[in-house]
Amino acid sequence: xxxxxxxxxxxxxxxxxxxxxxxxxxxxxxxxxxxxxxxxxxxxxxxxxxxxxxxxxxxxxxxxxxxxxxxxxxxxxxxxxxxxxxxxxxxxxxxxxxxxxxxxxxxxxxxxxxxxxxxxxxxxxxxxxxxxxxxxxxxxxxxxxxxxxxxxxxxxxxxxxxxxxxxxx
Amino acid sequence: xxxxxxxxxxxxxxxxxxxxxxxxxxxxxxxxxxxxxxxxxxxxxxxxxxxxxxxxxxxxxxxxxxxxxxxxxxxxxxxxxxxxxxxxxxxxxxxxxxxxxxxxxxxxxxxxxxxxxxxxxxxxxxxxxxxxxxxxxxxxxxxxxxxxxxxxxxxxxxxxxxxxxxxxxxxxxxxxxxxxxxxxxxxxxxxxxxxxxxxxxxxxxxxxxxxxxxxxxxxxxxxxxxxxxxxxxxxxxxxxxxxxxxxxxxxxxxxxxxxxxxxxxxxxxxxxxxxxxxxxxxxxxxxxxxxxxxxxxxxxxxxxxxxxxxxxxxxxxxxxxxxxxxxxxxxxxxxxxxxxxxxxxxxxxxxxxxxxxxxxxxxxxxxxxxxxxxxxxxxxxxxxxxxxxxxxxxxxxxxxxxxxxxxxxxxxxxxxxxxxxxxxxxxxxxxxxxxxxxxxxxxxxxxxxxxxxxxxxxxxxxxxxxxxxxxxxxxxxxxxxxxxxxxxxxxxxxxxxxxxxxxxxxxxxxxxxxxxxxxxxxxxxxxxxxxxxxxxxxxxxxxxxxxxxxxxxxxxx
Ligand code: SF4
Numbered sequence: 108x109x110x111x112x113x114x115x116x117x118x119x120x121x122x123x124x125x126x127x128x129x130x131x132x133x134x135x136x137x138x139x140x141x142x143x144x145x146x147x148x149x150x151x152x153x154x155x156x157x158x159x160x161x162x163x164x165x166x167x168x169x170x171x172x173x174x175x176x177x178x179x180x181x182x183x184x185x186x187x188x189x190x191x192x193x194x195x196x197x198x199x200x201x202x203x204x205x206x207x208x209x210x211x212x213x214x215x216x217x218x219x220x221x222x223x224x225x226x227x228x229x230x231x232x233x234x235x236x237x238x239x240x241x242x243x244x245x246x247x248x249x250x251x252x253x254x255x256x257x258x259x260x261x262x263x264x265x266x267x268x269x270x271x272x273x274x275x276x
Numbered sequence: 277x278x279x280x281x282x283x284x285x286x287x288x289x290x291x292x293x294x295x296x297x298x299x300x301x302x303x304x305x306x307x308x309x310x311x312x313x314x315x316x317x318x319x320x321x322x323x324x325x326x327x328x329x330x331x332x333x334x335x336x337x338x339x340x341x342x343x344x345x346x347x348x349x350x351x352x353x354x355x356x357x358x359x360x361x362x363x364x365x366x367x368x369x370x371x372x373x374x375x376x377x378x379x380x381x382x383x384x385x386x387x388x389x390x391x392x393x394x395x396x397x398x399x400x401x402x403x404x405x406x407x408x409x410x411x412x413x414x415x416x417x418x419x420x421x422x423x424x425x426x427x428x429x430x431x432x433x434x435x436x437x438x439x440x441x442x443x444x445x446x447x448x449x450x451x452x453x454x455x456x457x458x459x460x461x462x463x464x465x466x467x468x469x470x471x472x473x474x475x476x477x478x479x480x481x482x483x484x485x486x487x488x489x490x491x492x493x494x495x496x497x498x499x500x501x502x503x504x505x506x507x508x509x510x511x512x513x514x515x516x517x518x519x520x521x522x523x524x525x526x527x528x529x530x531x532x533x534x535x536x537x538x539x540x541x542x543x544x545x546x547x548x549x550x551x552x553x554x555x556x557x558x559x560x561x562x563x564x565x566x567x568x569x570x571x572x573x574x575x576x577x578x579x580x581x582x583x584x585x586x587x588x589x590x591x592x593x594x595x596x597x598x599x600x601x602x603x604x605x606x607x608x609x610x611x612x613x614x615x616x617x618x619x620x621x622x623x624x625x626x627x628x629x630x631x632x633x634x635x636x637x638x639x640x641x642x643x644x645x646x647x648x649x650x651x652x653x654x655x656x657x658x659x660x661x662x663x664x665x666x667x668x669x670x671x672x673x674x675x676x677x678x679x680x681x682x683x684x685x686x687x688x689x690x691x692x693x694x695x696x697x698x699x700x701x702x703x704x705x706x707x708x709x710x711x712x713x714x715x716x717x718x719x720x721x722x723x724x725x726x727x728x729x730x731x732x733x734x735x736x737x738x739x740x741x742x743x744x745x746x747x748x749x750x751x752x753x754x755x756x757x758x759x760x761x762x763x764x765x766x767x768x769x770x771x772x773x774x775x776x777x778x779x780x781x782x783x784x785x786x787x788x789x790x791x792x793x794x795x796x797x798x799x800x801x802x803x804x805x806x807x808x809x810x811x812x813x814x815x816x817x818x819x820x821x822x823x824x825x826x827x828x829x830x831x832x833x
Contacts, residue, residue, distance in 0.1 A: 163519070188314060188397065190437025194514040197434055201549065215311050217298065224433035247294040250287040252430040253503075254554040262283040262427060263561040264554065 108211065108231040114219075114241025117229070121158050121179055130157075137181055140165045143173075151176060160211070163191035167198045174204045182227070184212035193225045200226040200256050219244035224255040277338055277651055278423050278568045280388040287430065288385040291392060295319045296378035303375065318398055318436065320366075320391025321377055325703045330354075330369045330377060331394040332384060336404035336422040336446070337365040337654045341641040344652065346387040348637035350380055359637060361622060361630040363656045363694055363745055364443070365403045366394055370701060398436045399429035399510070402444045405453045406655035409569055410663040412611035416465045416473050417569045418448035421502055424557055424565065428503050435510050439517035440525035442510070443482075446475075455656065455772035457481045457490045458748055460527045461506060466496070474498040479509060479539065480531030483742035487778040488528040491536045493543060499562060501547075504555040508546035512539065572649040572664060577614035585614065585668045592671045601685040601723060602674050616667050618648075619687040620660040620677060625721045626714050629695035630658035639680045647673045656745075657694055657733075659687065690732040690799070691717045694745055698738025698755060699762075705738035707755025707762035708788075712736065715792045720799075729799055731812050735770070748772035750814050751798060752779040753791065764791040768798070768825060769817045780822055783830055794829055801828045 110119040124136040130146050137158030138146070150157060156178035159170060163185065170177065180199060182192040196208055210222050211231040219241050222230060234240070251259045260268065280288075295315075302312040316322075320331040332347070347367055351359045354376055355369040362368055372380060384390055394401055402422040409417050425444055429435070435442075445454040448465040456462030462478035474496045481490025497505045509527075516534075518524045531539050577585070593600035608617040620640065622630050632640075640660055644652040647669045648662035655661060665673055677683040686692045693716065696702070698709030713736055720726060735749030739756070746752030752767035763785035770779030786794045799813075805824055806816045817825075 187311070188437055189519055190434070191515060191519070193434040193437070194511050197511070198515075215307075215315075217294075217315055218437075221433035221436065243297070247297070248287070248290050248431065250283050250290065252287070252427040253432055253507075255433045261554070262287070263424070263557055266281065266283060266564070267558055267560050 109233055110209070111230045111232060111237050111241070112228060114238040116237070123160065123181075137179060140169060144169070147173070156206075161192075161195055163189055163195075165195075167195050167202070170199070170204075171202055174199075174202060174206075177204070177206055179207040179209060180204065181209045181211050181231070184210060184214050187213045187215045187218060193221060196222075196225040196227055197256060216240045216244050220248065224251075224257050224259065226256055277340060278335075278419070278565065284388070284427075285385075288388070288390045288392070289382075291319075291390065291431070292378060292381040292385050295381055299374060299378055314396055314437070316377075317396035318393055319377075319381065320394035321372075321374075322395060323703065324370065324701055325699075326701075327371045328374060328377070329701070330372050330380060330391060331362070331366050332369070332389060332391045333394045333401035334365045334367060334389075334654050335426050336402060336408065336419045337406050337656075338408075338419060339644075339652050339654065340650050341645040341652070343387045343389055344637050344641040344644065346383060346389070348634040348641065350383060351634040351637065354380060357634045359632055359634070360628075360697065361632065361654050361658045361660070363658060363696070363743055364394075364401055365406075365654050365656055366401055367654070368697075392430055395441070396436075397438045397440050397442075399425075399432065399438075399442045399444065402426050402429070402446065403454055403459075403656055404445065405447045405449055406653040406657075406659075406661050407453060407608070407617055407663065408448060408653075409571070410610055410615075410617050411449060412609070413451065414448045414611075415450075415467055416448045417566070418446040418454070418463075418465050419569050420562065420566050421463065421465060421475065421499065422446045423568075424503065424562070425506065428507075432510075435514060438510075438514055439519045440522070440527075442513070442527065444506075450774060452772075452774040452776075453655075455745070455748060455776070457774075457776035458483055458487075458745070458772055459490060461509060462490045463502070465499075468496050468498075472498055475502055477505060477509075479543075480528040480536070481776075482526050482528040483745060483747050484526065485523060485740045485742075486526075486528065486532075487742070487747035488532060489776050489778065490528075491531065493536065493540050500556050500559070501551055503557055504550045504553065505543075505547050507555055508543045508550060511546055512542045516542070571612070572651070574612045574615060574664070575666065582614055582667075589667060589670065596671075598678065598683070598685070599671060599674050602678075602683055603670065604727075605685050605689060606687040607670060610664070612664075614667055616665050616670060618662045618665045618670065618673060620662065620682050621684050621687050621692050622658055622660065623686060623692050623717065624681055624684045625691060626718045628710050629693055629713055632660075636680055636682060639676070639682065643673060643676055657692070659692070685723065686726060688731050688733075689726040690720045690729050690734060691726060692733075693717065694733070694735040694749070696737050696744035698736075698744075702738060704741055705755070706740070706757040707738050707764065709736045709738040709744060709753075709755055712753065712755070712764065712788065712791060716795055719792055719796060728803065728809070729813070730809065731814075732799075733772075734795070745772060746770070747778045748776070749779060750817070751795060753795075756785065758785065762788050764788065764794075766791070766794060766798070768822060769814065771814055782822055783826055797828050798825055801825050 133155035478490035695713035699705040736753040737744035767779030
């Protein structure tokens with residue numbers, strides 16, 4: 108599946124580990140949480156980084172101790188209506204995950220802004236014209252009602268920030 | 277009243293534009309109906325039995341005359357000269373065309389209104405006490421925090437695709453007119469011992485097929501921390517709420533299955549992480565919003581003037597029995613001497629509950645401007661309220677209302693029913709509710725009889741979704757389909773106030789032909805068994821239980 112950053116297609120140097128496959132050290136594969144848990148001790152021995160793919164029912168808490176050894180976490184949206192991944196992303200960022208946070212699954216244009224706001228870096232999609240769609244989705248709103256871990260200020264702070272004061276009155 | 281500043285204006289304008297783009301993408305076929313559905317729902321657009329329906333939110337039920345006039349215009353232009361007030365302080369318009377909706381949203385934005393999140397699996401319109409700011413016993417105006425929550429919840433990047441819809445209600449008074457215990461989150465604004473304002477937070481209340489009374493998750497959260505606390509609840513819900521079964525997806529099921537202790541533990545742990553973060557609403561923002569809800573410029577009356585006004589009202593009542601009747605039920609005491617709260621029930625005898633014509637909206641808008649310091653309210657009981665009327669103006673107000681069919685003197689009486697649209701409009705309905713409501717209304721039209729029956733809340737839904745709050749009705753009616761026939765289940769003893777209770781099924785369902793007689797039997801049984809005229813139906817029921825009613829209802833069978 109083509110990988111995009113800010114709507115632009117980029118190279119993906121990671122592959123998903125098949126269900127029946129077993130991981131080897133440093134093979135740049137993305138493992139399911141179960142695969143990771145089963146092979147964790149062995150994999151942590153080297154100094155390679157790994158990728159993890161999360162399903163909605165996976166507890167992100169289980170990754171807390173290993174975050175510095177994980178380079179990419181792919182959060183799955185089984186359908187666009189299942190928004191669990193937005194909260195998983197928020198928690199991962201708050202736990203201090205600095206690696207690539209990627210969104211995969213069924214995601215629609217009108218969720219691009221939400222991905223961006225919740226700390227995702229990349230998006231797997233086979234849609235065309237992602238650049239345009241991404242640009243449009245991220246420019247539609249410039250006022251925000253809430254903080255979300257990104258640098259967009261909620262209106263309740265922006266209103267009272269120096270320099271905005273006059274504008275808001 | 278809250279007024280939009282430049283941030284709010286930009287927000288709704290951008291949102292309306294965004295929807296314009298979405299509609300264009302749908303019309304061009306780029307979006308499938310499946311993909312478009314959640315987007316239109318989040319902008320309040322439903323596909324109903326016959327056509328689209330647009331649901332416009334009235335945050336915490338408060339509106340100005342200008343806004344109501346705009347709704348009248350929309351009703352005329354895009355509906356058939358009507359609007360329909362719902363049980364969630366929303367107004368619905370039937371028949372709009374998809375391509376017209378972006379224009380309607382623009383028209384709404386022009387008067388600081390929108391349809392954002394009036395449906396879909398997101399945080400819905402925040403509802404509140406329709407007497408907020410007008411009653412004496414209030415701790416703090418609940419609309420201040422309703423507004424804070426409204427802004428925070430709008431297009432929330434994390435909580436727009438929840439397991440299921442999510443409803444907030446906020447009250448600032450110990451007497452609960454907002455049914456906070458029947459909401460996903462209910463907030464009771466109160467003061468702690470130190471005199472600080474905050475809120476008691478209830479979680480997991482709801483109606484639908486599994487009615488539940490909300491449980492207190494925390495007794496007091498200081499007002500600056502309210503957003504952090506509710507965000508913690510939403511995060512726990514978004515992560516753990518069930519998505520495998522639509523009927524088990526509300527937070528009430530999560531609370532029920534896991535227990536309030538486990539949920540509290542998770543929420544408190546999350547709250548501890550985010551308390552003090554940028555979710556803390558600065559005092560200057562709370563002050564800014566509070567200023568909008570400060571008392572309007574009430575006129576002061578001295579004792580002598582008040583006495584004169586009262587004497588005059590007594591004379592008017594003596595001379596005009598209809599006015600006296602309206603005063604008796606539809607006028608409530610106000611916190612400011614010389615003022616009153618006036619209920620306009622949208623429940624004329626034999627009419628459709630909650631319906632109002634565009635012409636009537638214009639009348640109410642004029643009267644709002646003339647008599648109520650330009651402020652009116654919509655209640656979850658499908659009525660309108662003029663919250664700030666000078667007592668000296670009551671007669672003139674009533675005369676005007678009455679001449680436009682808006683002076684029905686039945687607030688709180690048996691004909692003041694909640695009735696959902698049911699099979700006449702709603703795609704989900706399993707039975708009609710409007711005609712049954714109309715028939716009950718006609719059956720109990722006699723005012724003396726209504727007085728004798730006293731305070732009584734009948735609430736009716738046309739399907740298990742319970743938009744008509746039947747679980748919380750003193751008498752609840754639920755229309756269901758039994759092998760192709762519409763039948764009606766009756767529950768007794770529900771209540772949506774601070775003593776909240778879920779009604780109990782009285783027995784087998786009644787057919788459409790029987791149900792109104794059954795209601796009459798229940799009422800007559802109550803009249804026979806009450807200890808005194810002061811004992812209300814609800815108190816009598818709570819004393820005697822279902823049995824006496826069952827006996828009478830099913831005796832003949
Ligand atoms: S209760 Fe059912 S029939 Fe009535 S409005 Fe709600 S969904 Fe429609």
